[in-house]
Amino acid sequence: MLSHATARDWLIPYADGMLASDEGSRIDSHINGCAACAAELQEVRELNLLLVTLPPAPPVAFAPFWLKLQATLPQRRQLRLPTFGRYRRLGLAFAMAAILALAAATAALAAPSALPDSPLYPVKQLEESVHLAIVPSSAKLPLQMQLAAERLREAKAMAVGHKPLLAAHSLRAFGVIVNEASTALTHPADPRVVSEDLRRLHTSLDEVERVNVSRNEDDAAIKELVASDLDEIDRIEQSGASTTGSPLILGTGTETTPQPTQPTPRPTPRPTPRPTPTDEGEQHAHRG
Amino acid sequence: MAQPDVPSPEGDAEERRLIDRSATGDQEAFRQLVLRHHRLVINVAFRALGELSLAEDVAQDVFIKVYKALPTYRHDKPFKHWLHRVAANAVTDALRRRRPVVSLDGMEQPPASGVSDPQDVAARHDLQRAVRHAIANLPPHYRDTISLQAFGELSYDEIARTLDIPLGTVMSRLNGAKRLLRERLGDLVQPWEEANTA
Numbered sequence: 001m002l003s004h005a006t007a008r009d010w011l012i013p014y015a016d017g018m019l020a021s022d023e024g025s026r027i028d029s030h031i032n033g034c035a036a037c038a039a040e041l042q043e044v045r046e047l048n049l050l051l052v053t054l055p056p057a058p059p060v061a062f063a064p065f066w067l068k069l070q071a072t073l074p075q076r077r078q079l080r081l082p083t084f085g086r087y088r089r090l091g092l093a094f095a096m097a098a099i100l101a102l103a104a105a106t107a108a109l110a111a112p113s114a115l116p117d118s119p120l121y122p123v124k125q126l127e128e129s130v131h132l133a134i135v136p137s138s139a140k141l142p143l144q145m146q147l148a149a150e151r152l153r154e155a156k157a158m159a160v161g162h163k164p165l166l167a168a169h170s171l172r173a174f175g176v177i178v179n180e181a182s183t184a185l186t187h188p189a190d191p192r193v194v195s196e197d198l199r200r201l202h203t204s205l206d207e208v209e210r211v212n213v214s215r216n217e218d219d220a221a222i223k224e225l226v227a228s229d230l231d232e233i234d235r236i237e238q239s240g241a242s243t244t245g246s247p248l249i250l251g252t253g254t255e256t257t258p259q260p261t262q263p264t265p266r267p268t269p270r271p272t273p274r275p276t277p278t279d280e281g282e283q284h285a286h287r288g
Numbered sequence: 289m290a291q292p293d294v295p296s297p298e299g300d301a302e303e304r305r306l307i308d309r310s311a312t313g314d315q316e317a318f319r320q321l322v323l324r325h326h327r328l329v330i331n332v333a334f335r336a337l338g339e340l341s342l343a344e345d346v347a348q349d350v351f352i353k354v355y356k357a358l359p360t361y362r363h364d365k366p367f368k369h370w371l372h373r374v375a376a377n378a379v380t381d382a383l384r385r386r387r388p389v390v391s392l393d394g395m396e397q398p399p400a401s402g403v404s405d406p407q408d409v410a411a412r413h414d415l416q417r418a419v420r421h422a423i424a425n426l427p428p429h430y431r432d433t434i435s436l437q438a439f440g441e442l443s444y445d446e447i448a449r450t451l452d453i454p455l456g457t458v459m460s461r462l463n464g465a466k467r468l469l470r471e472r473l474g475d476l477v478q479p480w481e482e483a484n485t486a
Contacts, residue, residue: 012463018444018459044470047466050415050416050419054419054438056334056335057327057330057331057333057340060326060340065348066319066323069322073315073352074356168359169312172308173312175308179305220364224363
């Protein structure tokens with residue numbers, strides 16, 4: 001027999017339909033003999049009715065909502081730069097000219113190798129964006145591969161330096177570059193070059209993960225991003241293989257001769273070596 | 289006990305791509321992310337505040353917070369749950385900041401309903417405002433939990449996953465929250481019932 005106190009505790013989940021059927025039956029039988037609980041249940045149901053009848057919003061046009069939001073979104077590349085809100089227009093122009101001149105001068109020397117924790121990093125990003133925008137289409141893929149490799153160099157350096165957020169940011173940027181280049185990668189003009197590029201990226205990703213797991217506070221976000229990026233590279237190499245008839249990645253670093261009549265066996269996606277069985281299992285879970 | 293989240297396949301992969309691109313500053317990707325979820329956020333805010341322009345302002349704040357926080361977002365929790373949590377915090381802040389308004393000042397919009405009697409509409413409107421006010425003044429752990437149920441329309445299980453708390457804790461918090469609400473709303477609940485059965 002359900003006690004009165006327990007029945008009272010169960011009334012709200014009962015009214016919300018959260019009790020198992022046998023528990024519900026016990027509440028039912030208690031309520032049949034308890035006027036106080038029956039009245040309380042009625043009040044709970046009335047309150048629930050009020051809560052669920054709060055009306056939804058009328059339709060809202062997306063375009064004006066987005067335009068207003070976009071106008072107030074912070075510019076990521078400007079977040080690290082000083083703000084000039086207090087300056088008047090002329091002062092702002094001079095200040096920006098000075099910053100640009102300074103950036104241009106320093107960028108030539110230091111920006112290309114700047115890491116995400118460097119004050120010069122926004123200059124590097126700007127320089128890369130400009131480079132990508134003006135590069136001829138025939139040279140775009142090599143540049144994208146170069147930038148992807150640079151993101152992994154940054155990610156590794158940040159992981160070594162115990163800066164997991166910056167490492168994760170570089171890994172995300174790597175994923176974006178590879179994603180944008182995926183069409184060109186799966187239909188390459190020179191499959192041999194692409195396969196070599198992908199192999200290098202694969203190796204670099206493995207290195208980032210090795211650095212990550214070697215730290216005491218192995219970072220889950222980095223692990224997950226590396227696994228996701230490895231998956232993307234696997235997907236590209238498989239798509240490339242089906243398009244070109246030969247694998248894009250030379251898993252062992254040796255060259256493979258295309259077999260026109262028999263498809264070349266694809267290397268089974270292998271887990272990155274992990275120091276402990278536990279870590280390996282975790283990685284399988286992420287990549288699976 | 290909160291259950292582990294099971295990532296769904298293709299839809300989540302596309303959303304994940306949008307999140308990663310947004311985190312690197314790609315505003316077009318973020319536009320697509322907002323397009324997917326703005327209705328949810330505006331609905332939560334509108335249910336909480338009862339005024340469309342205010343709900344839109346709160347929704348704007350929510351997405352700005354989301355945009356700023358995306359670089360730290362981890363994919364170990366569904367984006368929708370994370371968004372619900374940010375939205376719930378924003379609307380409860382807005383509810384607490386908001387000065388009480390009287391029903392005839394035209395600030396709050398009358399609820400959409402099939403009830404045509406102006407007296408019934410006004411009575412329901414007053415009740416809804418009283419409920420919002422009562423929720424806003426609950427202790428934070430009760431308020432955060434019941435906001436997800438009342439404004440976000442989440443199930444017990446979804447609330448547990450959103451707040452990262454066990455299911456039993458959700459039950460006890462909703463129990464406590466609803467008991468307090470009944471005490472504070474008092475007789476207001478009864479006329480609502482009568483109005484509906486009349």
